[in-house]
Amino acid sequence: MTANIDARADESATERQDAGRREVFQYAIRRFGVYLFTLWAAITVAFFIFRLVPGDPMNILLGNLTRAEGRQRDAAAEEAIIAHYREIFGMDDPLPLQYVNYLRKAVLGGLDLGPSFVEYPAQTKDLVFRRMPWTLGIFTTSVFLAWLIGTGLGALIGWMQRHGLSQLAVILSTLLQITPQYLVALGLIIYAGYTLRILPAGGPYARHLQPEWSWEFISSLIQHAILPMLSNMIVIGAGFTLGMRALMISVLGEDYLTFARAKGLSPFTVLKDYAFRNALIPQVTGLAIIIGATLNGTFIIEILFQYPGLGTLFVQAMGLRDFNTMQAIVLFSIFAVLTLTLIVDLALPLLDPRIRRVA
């Protein structure tokens, strides 16, 4: 019987390692397939949704032009201009053909997403690329910082759940978590920006500066980013803190924690290797979910702080019913969110040996 057990363990150990490697690979491939499919679905939904928004971009454009030029209306000229633009934007084709053309250009034409109305004749792609670093800079930095701080803090207050300070922290986090991001942003603008005047509360950098690799410019950049990032971090971080605390408390009730204490391990080792490591796994999944759910909050914050990111661009584009630009923004946001989520998901098997074996 004993020999049997040994032989079985012998055989299965090498087999297991091979199978394990194969399964990690399959997991990565499958995950990447899901990634591509989601991206396609996002493009498709974005394409049709924005064409359902009421209001013809041509009329709005024409109205703006007329107002700008201040001329009498000339019906024939109007017709000609509209026809010209409709052709450029490919709007005379039936919708399914427009869709196929759009996809073809986007995939085969090197991300050609068409011209924009907002800054005609600038390409939508260039417009989005110019604005995207601002959004992604604020968004990713604040989400990851909030996650790091929230995870650390949550682990600590979960570990010391009966301490008075922990209970205070829970009440504070709950209050902050239910506050809408824009209220926090408005509060910060009014209090830190205008009452105390300790930090700038508008624009990406000081008005008299030009983008360059100088200390003055970079410090101005950082100072201007602090308040928008804080508005994001406070709310998201409070959520992460509460989440990690709950995970920690449930792990503390596990049998392997009792056993770890019975072994006479130092409290720090029990906290680090036994409690924290296990609570961390669902917390990383939580990060992947939050990334998708909070980008829109960042858009609102950009508008409040006059930050030249995708959020402000989107509002401009919405005003003109510029669906090319709106679509491109949605597309790139989804691309960014999906890519970040993919990275997080692929990191999970590193943390949890059990996922490596999911068939």
Next chain:
Amino acid sequence: MSGSALLEIRGLSAGLQGRRSITQVVSGVNLDVHGGEILGVVGESGCGKSTLAAAIMRLLVLPQVLQSGTMTMRLEDGKTVELMELPDNELRHLRWRHLSYIPQGSMNSLNPVLRVERQMTDTLIQHGLSKKEALDRSIAALELVNLDTKVLQSYPHELSGGMRQRVIIASAVSMRPALIVADELTTALDVVTQRQILQELAAIRDELGATIILITHDMGVVAQIADRVAVMYAGKIAELGTVNDIFEDPQHPYARGLIGSIPRESGQRVEGLQGEAPSPWNYPTGCRFHPRCPEVFERCNQHTPTLQQRAMDRWVACHLYDAETEFDG
């Protein structure tokens, strides 16, 4: 009781902390554990045997609380320590070196994200062994439970239930502790594995000279490997004696009921115990067994019987023997 016991438990009480008061689960347990023996502690679910195990290990967590009593442990060098009063950091050094624990939920007692090697050696390294010594000790311990050393490279989810249980036993004996508290160690296993593991445990006792407190609800397990048995009922010890004495001539009516409920080969009908074990929130007055006792009389619901010595190595807490005991004493 003799003074040479390895562990001397006196008046040990533990309970559940409620909003206003503590509900007592274990009430004034007195128990001597002798060096080198396997002491079985048996009783129905909810009789407080696991709480007793955790109390000995000082592993109770809120809402469970230790209330009173003393637990004096004699170490190899002849010194004694009082487990109840030991500060946490000293208790930490005592654990695994002198006092080990095999937990009830063995299926979930290994950390799912660490390899077995790390989980076995991290403890040994923190107890002052070098990395190499820790690994050697772990390998030696795995051999004691007939496990291949390849399990060191496995994660717990890759092992069967029996293998996990063996890893836990190996870990618990790797520092050659004097005392091992094993709580329901075979409950989650099939009978074949159960038998093998019990044999391994007995072999470990013989080889290491360890003392084992075996908590179980299974009279069969006790009959197989225990030297002495403590029968617990409603947080108290009802009867204490050698395995032979208790199985052949149970004296407490509860012990008689338990023995009577073991199926026999002869095909006789099993006589079970009537009723249910009381929960700690409504332990009966007087003798806590009296509502279920077939031999109850008027004294039983008034007075609480104490554990009295009836013979060499024989202790019973029952009013049936009051007169004799008084006469004897």
